[in-house]
Amino acid sequence: MIKLKADYVLTMNKNYEILENAEVLFDKKIIDIEYNLPGESIYLGKNSVLMPALINAHTHLEFSSNKTSLNFGDFISWLDSVIINREELFIKCKNRCFKKAIDEMKKSGICAFGEISSSGEDLKYLKHSPLKTVYFNEIIGTNPAVADMLYQDFLARLNESEKIKNEKFKIGLSIHSPYSVHPILMDKAINIAKEKNLPIQAHFMESKAERKWLDKGEGEFKLFFEKHFKNAKPLIKPLEFIEKFKNTNTTFIHCVYANEEEFQKISEIDANIAHCPVSNRLLNVGLLNLETVKNHSINYSVATDGLSSNYSLNLFKEIRAALLMHVDLHPKYLAKDLLKAVTLNAAKSLGLNNGSIEKGKDADLISFKLPDKVKNPENLPMQIILHTNEVEKLFINGEEI
Ligand SMILES: [Zn+2]
Numbered sequence: 055m056i057k058l059k060a061d062y063v064l065t066m067n068k069n070y071e072i073l074e075n076a077e078v079l080f081d082k083k084i085i086d087i088e089y090n091l092p093g094e095s096i097y098l099g100k101n102s103v104l105m106p107a108l109i110n111a112h113t114h115l116e117f118s119s120n121k122t123s124l125n126f127g128d129f130i131s132w133l134d135s136v137i138i139n140r141e142e143l144f145i146k147c148k149n150r151c152f153k154k155a156i157d158e159m160k161k162s163g164i165c166a167f168g169e170i171s172s173s174g175e176d177l178k179y180l181k182h183s184p185l186k187t188v189y190f191n192e193i194i195g196t197n198p199a200v201a202d203m204l205y206q207d208f209l210a211r212l213n214e215s216e217k218i219k220n221e222k223f224k225i226g227l228s229i230h231s232p233y234s235v236h237p238i239l240m241d242k243a244i245n246i247a248k249e250k251n252l253p254i255q256a257h258f259m260e261s262k263a264e265r266k267w268l269d270k271g272e273g274e275f276k277l278f279f280e281k282h283f284k285n286a287k288p289l290i291k292p293l294e295f296i297e298k299f300k301n302t303n304t305t306f307i308h309c310v311y312a313n314e315e316e317f318q319k320i321s322e323i324d325a326n327i328a329h330c331p332v333s334n335r336l337l338n339v340g341l342l343n344l345e346t347v348k349n350h351s352i353n354y355s356v357a358t359d360g361l362s363s364n365y366s367l368n369l370f371k372e373i374r375a376a377l378l379m380h381v382d383l384h385p386k387y388l389a390k391d392l393l394k395a396v397t398l399n400a401a402k403s404l405g406l407n408n409g410s411i412e413k414g415k416d417a418d419l420i421s422f423k424l425p426d427k428v429k430n431p432e433n434l435p436m437q438i439i440l441h442t443n444e445v446e447k448l449f450i451n452g453e454e455i
Pocket residue numbers: 112113114170257307359360
């Protein structure tokens with residue numbers, strides 16, 4: 055058992071309680087949170103903060119070798135560059151590359167991440183990850199002629215990843231997007247998720263081009279599909295796509311161009327959204343309307359996406375960017391929401407038992423120090439986001455990593 059004492063304990067519980075000079079007692083799980091619990095405690099130091107460790111709900115670590123290869127600045131030319139460079143980037147990302155990506159997340163206080171795997175090649179590097187991994191086997195492909203082959207490949211990858219399942223390694227599955235997966239494949243994969251109770255992730259309405267393509271079968275995606283895949287008709291309506299995920303734990307990634315009806319439907323089926331503001335900015339697709347997301351009471355997380363569309367996997371940097379980008383929201387309240395988005399909300403999205411400091415939750419915790427005392431505790435969330443890049447301690451299931 056370990057007992058830590060901090061100047062500020064951010065519980066992330068329902069009431070967003072922030073306790074000053076409080077102690078947290080834990081083994082693998084949180085046992086108690088109190089003032090002056092009996093027994094010696096480890097004091098984390100002046101201006102120390104103890105809070106739930108962060109959760110990066112959506113990444114693509116298989117692209118971690120990308121630094122300057124892909125075309126940022128325009129969604130379609132970026133997608134073109136992904137298709138052209140994909141194999142080369144995968145080959146370049148081996149042991150050291152995965153280790154670097156995980157180290158960066160670890161240093162920034164991330165205890166768990168959602169990994170989208172399209173190749174299965176990342177499995178051998180991630181099965182011994184010190185961080186909790188939710189491994190989303192991805193299915194992608196619209197050509198009915200090869201649908202069966204794609205499905206068999208997907209099943210084989212799913213099987214391989216199932217063999218690794220343990221306390222820190224869980225699996226899920228990913229339907230790449232409404233424009234890139236044949237509805238027959240969607241249905242088959244979603245059925246598996248229902249049978250095995252697996253979380254799902256799907257990219258949705260990331261770009262204006264996707265909106266135009268799915269609504270009208272027109273625009274930049276038409277040219278893109280003719281060029282790469284020789285098919286020129288969208289295969290599903292966006293609302294129909296969302297509807298398919300009823301009775302699952304699904305997270306829709308991006309949703310920048312989702313409309314009112316779609317947000318309503320996402321809310322109705324109790325799905326989650328993952329917001330990746332830096333990726334959206336770098337691909338110049340715009341900014342998710344967080345106010346609408348909140349008005350529909352949709353659970354949202356903030357995630358970095360992969361290094362295919364970001365320069366960093368550090369979640370503190372990501373939420374700092376979000377704080378600065380959403381200029382229509384009050385920074386004090388947005389900061390509170392953003393910390394919740396990368397802890398409790400992300401835990402729900404990935405189906406994990408962490409994200410808050412409450413009795414019975416996994417003891418996944420971080421601690422770090424602020425540069426000075428925060429005179430008004432109401433300001434604590436914003437000051438944390440402004441002043442934190444790396445953490446001092448990271449505990450996963452009660453063990454210091
Ligand atoms: Zn993504």
